[in-house]
Amino acid sequence: MPELPEVEMVRRRLDSNCVGKRILKVDVIDDGILDHISASRLAKALKGNTIVSVRRIGKQLFVEIESGKVLTVHLGLTGDVDCPPTLPDGERWMRFALGFDDGTALAYYDLRKFGAVGLATSIDDFVKRRKLGPDALSITENDFLARVSAHKKSIKSVLLDQHIVAGIGNLYADEALFQARLHPLTNASKIQARRLRLLHEVLLAVLRASIAVETDFERLPSGYLLRERRKGAPCPRGNGHLVSIVAAGRTTILCPRCQRLPRAFAEGAH
DNA sequence: AGTACCACCTGACGGC
DNA sequence: TGCCGTCAGGTGGTAC
Numbered sequence: 001m002p003e004l005p006e007v008e009m010v011r012r013r014l015d016s017n018c019v020g021k022r023i024l025k026v027d028v029i030d031d032g033i034l035d036h037i038s039a040s041r042l043a044k045a046l047k048g049n050t051i052v053s054v055r056r057i058g059k060q061l062f063v064e065i066e067s068g069k070v071l072t073v074h075l076g077l078t079g080d081v082d083c084p085p086t087l088p089d090g091e092r093w094m095r096f097a098l099g100f101d102d103g104t105a106l107a108y109y110d111l112r113k114f115g116a117v118g119l120a121t122s123i124d125d126f127v128k129r130r131k132l133g134p135d136a137l138s139i140t141e142n143d144f145l146a147r148v149s150a151h152k153k154s155i156k157s158v159l160l161d162q163h164i165v166a167g168i169g170n171l172y173a174d175e176a177l178f179q180a181r182l183h184p185l186t187n188a189s190k191i192q193a194r195r196l197r198l199l200h201e202v203l204l205a206v207l208r209a210s211i212a213v214e215t216d217f218e219r220l221p222s223g224y225l226l227r228e229r230r231k232g233a234p235c236p237r238g239n240g241h242l243v244s245i246v247a248a249g250r251t252t253i254l255c256p257r258c259q260r261l262p263r264a265f266a267e268g269a270h
Numbered sequence: 271a272g273t274a275c276c277a278c279c280t281g282a283c284g285g286c
Numbered sequence: 287t288g289c290c291g292t293c294a295g296g297t298g299g300t301a302c
Contacts, residue, residue: 002295002296003295003296006295032279059296074296074297075296076279076296076297077279077294077295077296077297078279078280078281078294078295078296093280110279111279111280111281112278112279112280112281112294112296113278113279113280114278114279114296114297115296116297151272151273152272152273153272153273153274157273157274160296162296162297169295169296170294170295170296171295172295248274249274249275249276250295250296251293251294251295
């Protein structure tokens with residue numbers, strides 16, 4: 001379930017449970033989740049190191065260690081990281097684990113194995129190599145406007161593109177577009193500047209609200225699409241019912257009355 | 271270069 | 287009950 005708010009919850013969990021601890025054991029249960037590195041090379045780089053900090057850009061986690069190297073962690077579609085009191089053994093879906101000097105552990109779970117664990121020279125180096133865009137919570141309004149309006153594809157696929165802005169996934173894209181009353185298929189380069197400023201503003205509000213309720217959508221204020229995001233559910237503004245379309249190849253839920261698509265603004269129109 | 275599409279992997283769910 | 291098709295919140299590579 002991990003988009004920016006979910007990954008931020010994991011970051012905070014690791015920050016309060018792992019920083020300052022020394023890695024004694026590196027347990028690679030399934031090397032299919034390793035990102036272009038062997039289990040032995042990763043273990044060698046990590047063992048004996050103390051964890052210095054845990055950072056996040058978009059959906060990407062960075063665990064910085066004493067040596068200066070960085071353990072990179074991505075949760076994919078179904079990943080999660082836990083900090084159990086002892087090193088687990090044989091748990092379902094556990095793919096990777098670290099054992100610390102105080103007996104506690106870090107355990108990485110990933111049912112579908114779309115996630116990845118790797119090693120980087122530095123956060124900057126990783127960001128450059130992957131061309132990762134600025135984090136959705138930190139990007140300035142001007143940068144957001146410039147980056148988003150530079151693309152002619154649909155606003156939905158722009159929001160999902162981690163090279164443009166990092167951290168937004170299918171669900172939060174739908175929520176932000178609903179809040180900004182933008183149709184997902186609107187050509188991003190044709191959206192007025194003031195509407196893009198609104199989109200930036202609601203995007204920040206949505207991400208912050210989700211973090212505030214610890215990503216429990218049921219606790220979101222009324223008026224949020226995420227409380228009941230499904231085809232046929234009532235529009236949170238009371239404007240009829242939600243529908244489902246495919247945008248950017250993904251299931252997209254919207255309110256056809258709140259989110260109109262002017263013909264001239266459609267993707268591909270000119 | 272920019273955009274569109276598929277594959278990667280496993281499980282849950284609805285229909286027959 | 288059981289089998290089958292469909293769908294799921296991400297991303298990288300490949301093919302236009």
